[in-house]
Amino acid sequence: MTAGAALASALAAYQPLSATETTDVARLRSALAGDPWDRSTALHATASALIVHPPTQRVLLRWHARQRAWLQVGGHADPGETDPLEVALREGREETGLTDLAPWPDATIAHVAIVPVPAAPHEPAHEHADVRYVLATGDPDAARPEKPGAELRWLPVAEAWSLTTEPNVRETLDRVHRLFV
Template sequence: MVTAHHAVLDLLARYEPKSTAERADVERVRALVASGDPWRRSSPLHVTGSALIVHQESGRVLLRWHQRHASWLLVGGHADPDESDPLAIALREGREETGLTDLVPWPDAEVRHLVIVPVPANAREEAHEHADIRFVLATRSPEAVRPENPHAPLRWLTPREAHRVITEENIQETLSRVEPLLAG
């Protein structure tokens, strides 16, 4: 698991948290990595990789309806057994959840936000937390978007429209961090 630890620690070494709360979340992730397998889904806290997908030319962002949370969220999720790179996870999940095959890190491959989010219990798993490492991915073909299933619709929105439909504060924060990139 040296490579799993290395990928996360390397990303965190280059990342500058934007708040005291985020700094505390980064330290929790470092401790998680030091204590064992940060990807194990059975752990009450585990690392996930997510992204806000953008279409730079139109200045729009893509949101995905998440039925379990009943809210508009980013694309992303858990590592597969052979994965240990949060960016690779975000890219795979982005492709699977949107059908977009041309996704690339934008404007670079750096972390844009790290937040630990609570996940409520359901019939399959207990309540737990995701240490969500977030990136920005871009597409040049927004019209190619296809939801992975009928219960997970996708919406292209301007940042202003996205702020109106997002109910999760941590997603609002991610969007706020990406807006200047789209504007600039």
């Protein structure tokens, strides 16, 4: 199995919902020819999730100091990881301490967005082809930041939408809102 096989499988039935997303998915699919998770490439895959508590229709945002923005949880695949849903689940558990996370309302991709990442002392500017899921918890009070400065906030979708400045995150929030109603 190739490094991109699980990602290709997840993308096979996915239908983008906008012209921008259609372009982003096409760029991600083109990265499948190599290792889409290879962090040394200028465009590489990441996986993330918007964590929700369906009974209260709240979402969880995390402060990301490097991006200086309130975003969903997520990140890079660890060595040997190739399944985007598994990456999103692991990142969600690590960044929130929530141990009961499960795909909601199902295990399909919720959104694909290519996101620019600014240069840092240890790496040049690059892009993340972020594959996003929705994960639910039944125990929102158990959420704990993974480290100081990585604050977590449970918010109604409208408040989360106002708090984030990222248009692609707002699009993900819009999609989750439609799942709630």
